[in-house]
Amino acid sequence: MNDGSKPLNFIEHIIEEDLAKGFPKEDLRFRFPPEPNGYLHIGHASSICLNFGLGLRYGAPVNLRFDDTNPAKEEQEYVDAIKKDVAWLGFEWNHECFASDYFQKLYDWAVTLIKNGKAYVDSQSSEAMAVQKGTPTAPGIASPYRERSVQENLDLFERMKKGEFKEGEHVLRAKIDMGSSNMLMRDPIMYRILHKAHHRTNTDWCIYPMYDWTHGESDYLEQVSHSFCTLEFAMHRELYDWFLDQVYDTEKTRPKQREFARRNLSHTIVSKRKLLRLVEEGVVTGWDDPRMPTISGLRRRGYTPESIRNFADTIGIAKRENLIDVSLLEFHVREHLNKIVPRVMGVLDPIKVVITNYPEGQEEWLEIENNPEDPESGSRQLPFSREIYIEKADFKEEANKKFFRLKLGGEVRLKAGYIIKAESCTKDTDGNITEIQCTYDPKSKSGSGTEESLRKVKGTLHWVSVQHALAAEVRLYDRLFTDESPDTHKDKDFLEFINPNSLEVITGYVEPSLKESKIEDRFQFQRIGYFNIDKDSTPEKLIFNRTVGLRDSWAKIEEKK
Numbered sequence: 199m200n201d202g203s204k205p206l207n208f209i210e211h212i213i214e215e216d217l218a219k220g221f222p223k224e225d226l227r228f229r230f231p232p233e234p235n236g237y238l239h240i241g242h243a244s245s246i247c248l249n250f251g252l253g254l255r256y257g258a259p260v261n262l263r264f265d266d267t268n269p270a271k272e273e274q275e276y277v278d279a280i281k282k283d284v285a286w287l288g289f290e291w292n293h294e295c296f297a298s299d300y301f302q303k304l305y306d307w308a309v310t311l312i313k314n315g316k317a318y319v320d321s322q323s324s325e326a327m328a329v330q331k332g333t334p335t336a337p338g339i340a341s342p343y344r345e346r347s348v349q350e351n352l353d354l355f356e357r358m359k360k361g362e363f364k365e366g367e368h369v370l371r372a373k374i375d376m377g378s379s380n381m382l383m384r385d386p387i388m389y390r391i392l393h394k395a396h397h398r399t400n401t402d403w404c405i406y407p408m409y410d411w412t413h414g415e416s417d418y419l420e421q422v423s424h425s426f427c428t429l430e431f432a433m434h435r436e437l438y439d440w441f442l443d444q445v446y447d448t449e450k451t452r453p454k455q456r457e458f459a460r461r462n463l464s465h466t467i468v469s470k471r472k473l474l475r476l477v478e479e480g481v482v483t484g485w486d487d488p489r490m491p492t493i494s495g496l497r498r499r500g501y502t503p504e505s506i507r508n509f510a511d512t513i514g515i516a517k518r519e520n521l522i523d524v525s526l527l528e529f530h531v532r533e534h535l536n537k538i539v540p541r542v543m544g545v546l547d548p549i550k551v552v553i554t555n556y557p558e559g560q561e562e563w564l565e566i567e568n569n570p571e572d573p574e575s576g577s578r579q580l581p582f583s584r585e586i587y588i589e590k591a592d593f594k595e596e597a598n599k600k601f602f603r604l605k606l607g608g609e610v611r612l613k614a615g616y617i618i619k620a621e622s623c624t625k626d627t628d629g630n631i632t633e634i635q636c637t638y639d640p641k642s643k644s645g646s647g648t649e650e651s652l653r654k655v656k657g658t659l660h661w662v663s664v665q666h667a668l669a670a671e672v673r674l675y676d677r678l679f680t681d682e683s684p685d686t687h688k689d690k691d692f693l694e695f696i697n698p699n700s701l702e703v704i705t706g707y708v709e710p711s712l713k714e715s716k717i718e719d720r721f722q723f724q725r726i727g728y729f730n731i732d733k734d735s736t737p738e739k740l741i742f743n744r745t746v747g748l749r750d751s752w753a754k755i756e757e758k759k
């Protein structure tokens with residue numbers, strides 16, 4: 199949200215101009231209008247942050263309006279998921295509204311339009327109507343039913359409502375201008391017959407209003423002052439205004455539609471319809487699969503509401519479409535998690551280290567800070583013993599001077615513990631290292647105050663005690679698509695670009711303090727990345743999702759600019 203520290207975006211300029219022209223501030227009212235035909239995605243987050251952000255900035259109410267005019271695609275499950283996601287993002291709506299609550303009002307208005315000679319029932323096939331629509335350069339042809347009498351139109355429309363006709367037999371069209379240069383103005387359809395139960399109105403209706411007829415009138419009924427939508431609706435604005443003209447009462451606020459650019463994120467898709475295919479075809483495990491760009495997928499992956507809001511605020515609102523690199527989103531979650539989550543030990547690709555001069559059977563508990571970024575976060579105890587795991591990649595038999603990890607004859611510090619020195623290693627018949635033998639310096643314990651404890655060695659490694667560690671399932675995610683913009687290829691379906699390695703499941707070893715962790719708890723695994731507990735996790739078997747790695751590739755891209 200713009201708290202006044204940033205320059206105004208063009209949407210805010212529009213509002214400021216209206217206020218300057220005398221529009222009363224207390225009449226400002228906004229809405230976020232999802233169609234409940236899928237789960238919200240990261241693109242919607244931009245629209246949510248825009249509309250609710252304006253509400254906060256101007257102290258104006260914001261409605262959550264479900265644009266539920268297509269019973270074939272909409273479900274209560276989606277309504278519930280959308281409410282959960284908007285609330286989770288941290289926003290409070292004024293009224294929960296449904297376009298379907300306006301079905302009767304819209305019907306009555308449609309009757310008025312018929313009476314005023316502004317709408318008629320067309321009884322042609324959709325193919326015939328499509329042919330008559332013309333092209334952008336050639337005007338359309340009037341339907342043979344265009345001049346039906348008001349009486350006949352009223353009669354047919356009422357019978358459409360009563361369910362006397364089959365789907366496709368009749369439609370109600372606005373009578374505007376078949377010669378308009380804007381094709382949308384060439385007698386657009388207002389109602390179609392659909393013999394389908396609606397998730398809220400059930401079988402009360404078998405005619406359903408079209409988007410254009412519904413949206414502006416819903417804005418008007420709710421007295422929304424500024425109705426912001428994405429650019430593909432720019433051409434619809436003329437129709438939005440025409441429909442408002444038919445019902446507008448000058449005493450009331452007249453809503454104003456303005457458009458902003460859709461936000462696209464790299465290596466994914468932001469379209470409910472296409473995301474539904476991923477779910478239906480089993481490419482992912484559900485709408486909340488942690489690889490999905492849905493709000494619920496990001497939540498399950500470990501994202502915080504703050505990180506998503508900060509991302510949306512950083513990219514802001516634009517007049518033209520462009521592609522936002524997903525690493526910017528990752529940058530924001532890393533930045534937020536760095537401040538708030540505890541650091542813990544987890545080894546994902548273990549190799550055993552035996553500390554030969556540490557007494558067998560002995561254990562000790564080392565003090566370790568929970569989060570150096572947060573002094574209030576306190577500390578905890580970490581068990582240490584003769585056998586530990588470190589990452590395979592942290593050991594090499596021989597290495598050059600730039601390798602600050604463990605090598606034969608070299609020393610490293612174990613995080614929060616002792617300095618160890620690699621003396622030898624054991625290999626299997628294929629030459630793979632199976633165990634490393636080290637000695638430790640008993641006086642070098644971190645924080646013990648001795649001269650040796652202050653001794654600096656170049657590398658510090660994370661580790662866990664073999665005997666105390668918990669085995670856990672760790673789910674490592676990568677981008678869902680190998681292509682930057684998978685749904686922009688004319689000759690290829692986006693499913694052809696699925697990354698076959700978008701999920702890798704491994705067993706890792708984590709420190710025992712994680713035993714009591716709860717679903718959604720978040721951590722930084724030292725030197726590896728950010729992880730959270732997945733909803734599939736049980737006390738017997740912990741399951742972690744990797745939210746994002748530690749490496750900050752976005753900052754590097756920015757630095758190069």
Ligand code: ATP
Binds near residue numbers: 236240244245462471
């Ligand atoms: P989808 O194709 O994913 O279903 P939509 O635009 O049809 O998207 P709606 O439920 O109609 O989805 O969207 C609700 C609001 O969110 C609309 O105002 C729409 O313009 C906005 N919105 C949807 N996708 C994006 C996006 N990628 N970036 C910004 N705003 C978006």
Ligand code: MG
Binds near residue numbers: 233
């Ligand atoms: Mg839509």
